[in-house]
Amino acid sequence: MASPILIAQQIFSALSNSNSNHIGCLNATATNATLHSAHSTALPISATSFISLLVSYSALQEWLKLLLFGGILESLRRLGLHLYYKIYGSFFITARFEEDDSSFDWMMLWLSKQPSWKNARDVEISTRSFEEDDLTALLNRDRQLAYLPSEASVHHLWYKRHWVRVTRIIRQGILSSNHRYQTAQQNTISIYTSDSNNSWRHMASRPKRPLKSIVLDHGIKDLLIDDARDFLASKAWYAARGIPFRRGYLLYGVPGSGKTSIIHGLAGELGLDVYIVSLSRSLLDDTALNELISDLPEAAKDIKDEKDKPKALSTSKVSLSGLLNALDGVGAQEGRILFATTNKYSSLDPALCRPGRMDIHVHFKLASKYQARELYRCFYLPEEEEHADDDESPVIADSGYVSEEEKVARSSSSDEDTAFPIKSADFSGYSHHARAPKLSSAKVATLAAKFAGAIPEREFSMAALQGYLMAFKTRPYDAVRDAPEWVKKERAEMAKKMELSTSSEAVKENSET
Numbered sequence: 001m002a003s004p005i006l007i008a009q010q011i012f013s014a015l016s017n018s019n020s021n022h023i024g025c026l027n028a029t030a031t032n033a034t035l036h037s038a039h040s041t042a043l044p045i046s047a048t049s050f051i052s053l054l055v056s057y058s059a060l061q062e063w064l065k066l067l068l069f070g071g072i073l074e075s076l077r078r079l080g081l082h083l084y085y086k087i088y089g090s091f092f093i094t095a096r097f098e099e100d101d102s103s104f105d106w107m108m109l110w111l112s113k114q115p116s117w118k119n120a121r122d123v124e125i126s127t128r129s130f131e132e133d134d135l136t137a138l139l140n141r142d143r144q145l146a147y148l149p150s151e152a153s154v155h156h157l158w159y160k161r162h163w164v165r166v167t168r169i170i171r172q173g174i175l176s177s178n179h180r181y182q183t184a185q186q187n188t189i190s191i192y193t194s195d196s197n198n199s200w201r202h203m204a205s206r207p208k209r210p211l212k213s214i215v216l217d218h219g220i221k222d223l224l225i226d227d228a229r230d231f232l233a234s235k236a237w238y239a240a241r242g243i244p245f246r247r248g249y250l251l252y253g254v255p256g257s258g259k260t261s262i263i264h265g266l267a268g269e270l271g272l273d274v275y276i277v278s279l280s281r282s283l284l285d286d287t288a289l290n291e292l293i294s295d296l297p298e299a300a301k302d303i304k305d306e307k308d309k310p311k312a313l314s315t316s317k318v319s320l321s322g323l324l325n326a327l328d329g330v331g332a333q334e335g336r337i338l339f340a341t342t343n344k345y346s347s348l349d350p351a352l353c354r355p356g357r358m359d360i361h362v363h364f365k366l367a368s369k370y371q372a373r374e375l376y377r378c379f380y381l382p383e384e385e386e387h388a389d390d391d392e393s394p395v396i397a398d399s400g401y402v403s404e405e406e407k408v409a410r411s412s413s414s415d416e417d418t419a420f421p422i423k424s425a426d427f428s429g430y431s432h433h434a435r436a437p438k439l440s441s442a443k444v445a446t447l448a449a450k451f452a453g454a455i456p457e458r459e460f461s462m463a464a465l466q467g468y469l470m471a472f473k474t475r476p477y478d479a480v481r482d483a484p485e486w487v488k489k490e491r492a493e494m495a496k497k498m499e500l501s502t503s504s505e506a507v508k509e510n511s512e513t
């Protein structure tokens with residue numbers, strides 16, 4: 001039987017024959033004798049003959065044997081490893097503790113208390129005792145040094161006749177991902193909600209909303225931001241006077257007027273996170289609410305936004321006293337900013353709204369003309385004003401942007417039936433920015449004033465105005481031109497809705513009597 005080495009020899013000799021043939025050719029000019037001898041001894045071997053050698057029956061057999069032999073060796077190696085880990089696993093237990101979990105602190109505490117640990121040669125010294133009465137120890141000045149496993153090294157110790165092997169690993173990529181995380185954090189706010197187990201869960205990270213994109217009546221934004229800033233900087237002031245370090249804001253008013261938006265805007269501006277509790281959640285009761293509130297992260301670092309809808313109290317299991325207790329009871333957190341939002345201010349219990357619980361009440365109304373004007377400016381003001389072309393672009397009948405609604409409407413309705421004018425030109429393939437006319441800020445201001453002129457005072461919500469302008473993302477002129485028509489249509493729809501609701505109420509009353 002030919003061994004694998006033999007096969008190698010065959011191949012090698014075939015290769016060397018081929019080489020000598022090649023060399024013979026190159027040396028042809030040297031001597032005829034050499035040339036002759038090269039021709040007579042070397043077998044002319046081409047790539048085809050080399051391949052046929054490889055696949056020749058006997059060679060193929062040898063290849064198969066080689067494969068089989070290699071396969072058996074690899075299987076034995078894997079089996080050996082598998083057995084090793086199985087035996088190892090039956091003698092040892094491996095437990096991993098992640099640094100951001102509290103079990104890591106418990107483990108550190110336990111390790112720091114092991115007598116054998118003090119003999120270790122490579123340890124990290126810490127003044128952190130990982131104990132709950134950390135603060136008491138600090139105040140009593142009897143803190144002891146803790147000896148902790150140093151990073152990236154292996155430690156062994158005996159515990160109750162058990163051998164313990166401790167490895168502290170910094171996972172590759174954690175540092176860089178930490179860095180990336182921090183950079184991302186600068187531009188986003190984290191939003192947490194309470195889950196079905198009544199603990200906080202990270203729901204989303206949202207880009208910070210610029211405060212200038214939220215248009216409120218004069219002074220409201222400044223009042224909120226100044227007050228919140230002042231509060232966060234006044235911890236010592238509160239402590240000196242024994243006043244609980246908490247601040248509550250009650251935002252009330254019509255839906256779609258910017259209550260939620262301003263909370264997110266403020267969180268971004270102040271670099272705080274948002275924690276949302278919905279009181280209408282069926283699993284939420286007084287105890288759970290209390291736990292959630294006291295589980296909020298450290299004071300003055302985070303914002304706690306309880307998007308509290310007191311109107312939902314009647315259906316939720318949270319009682320008024322439970323809510324009051326969570327807000328300012330013994331377990332209530334210090335250093336928090338609380339925002340409560342509601343659409344029904346009048347139905348709130350006065351106890352909930354009193355200063356100390358809700359310190360500042362802000363009424364969010366339907367859009368004023370001023371708000372309509374500013375919203376229009378937000379939509380169309382050039383991002384980089386310095387690049388804006390002062391010569392206004394020619395008025396174009398259609399910017400080319402076709403919204404989804406428009407596409408649907410285009411296929412199903414005539415122009416008169418639709419809320420927004422539909423143009424037939426096909427502008428597909430153009431980006432919105434490319435199609436938007438570049439307007440100077442002066443031009444935008446003029447158009448904004450015209451737009452505000454067409455919008456009646458305190459009749460539509462800001463959300464409704466935003467919805468209207470969204471359909472004209474790149475058509476500022478059309479937005480102004482069609483605004484009166486839109487107002488008429490909206491009024492007609494509102495009247496229809498009112499009629500429907502009054503007639504259904506009448507039917508209800510009749511059936512009751």
Ligand SMILES: Nc1ncnc2c1ncn2[C@@H]1O[C@H](COP(=O)(O)OP(=O)(O)OP(=O)(O)O)[C@@H](O)[C@H]1O
Binds near residue numbers: 216364
């Ligand atoms: N004052 C405003 N300035 C800019 N945009 C606004 C304003 N008010 C509402 N919007 C827009 O309308 C939408 C809804 O707003 P938001 O959720 O803040 O309203 P809300 O008052 O919290 O409503 P609800 O009471 O129904 O929760 C958002 O997309 C937001 O951008």
